[in-house]
Amino acid sequence: MQPYEERLTAPRSWWLVSVLVGLAGALTMLPFGTLPLLGGLVGGTALAAVLTSAYGSVRIRVVAGSLVVGDARIPVTALGEAEPLDEAEARAWRFHKADPRAFMVLRSYIPTALRVEVTDPDDPTPYVYVSTRDPQALAAALDAVRAA
Numbered sequence: 183m184q185p186y187e188e189r190l191t192a193p194r195s196w197w198l199v200s201v202l203v204g205l206a207g208a209l210t211m212l213p214f215g216t217l218p219l220l221g222g223l224v225g226g227t228a229l230a231a232v233l234t235s236a237y238g239s240v241r242i243r244v245v246a247g248s249l250v251v252g253d254a255r256i257p258v259t260a261l262g263e264a265e266p267l268d269e270a271e272a273r274a275w276r277f278h279k280a281d282p283r284a285f286m287v288l289r290s291y292i293p294t295a296l297r298v299e300v301t302d303p304d305d306p307t308p309y310v311y312v313s314t315r316d317p318q319a320l321a322a323a324l325d326a327v328r329a330a
Contacts, residue, residue: 272313275297
């Protein structure tokens with residue numbers, strides 16, 4: 183069996199934006215004095231950094247016969263064919279090909295993705311769409327679990 187684990191993290195530019203939000207907070211508090219200015223800087227930066235980290239951090243794993251994406255755990259037995267998507271196909275599946283019933287974990291800063299059919303007849307979800315930096319390796323890990 184081929185293990186797979188990946189952590190999607192926010193790009194560096196988002197962390198720069200967090201610092202800029204802190205600076206905006208500091209400038210907002212400037213008329214009230216030095217201490218409020220520092221509070222705005224620290225508080226604004228900390229709040230923006232927490233939000234960036236919370237949104238940007240998603241774990242993708244294939245463990246114990248399941249695809250685990252964030253808080254979702256999907257048994258590989260309920261999944262069908264895995265289709266690695268290049269940048270153009272991933273963009274198409276995020277927009278005009280997207281099905282509103284699909285389970286999607288997408289991050290706009292990750293250009294490639296994996297689309298996996300859901301074969302469970304009791305599940306109305308047609309497919310799982312997962313942004314990943316290495317869709318071929320994730321597909322291979324799912325195939326290895328299915329073959330085992």
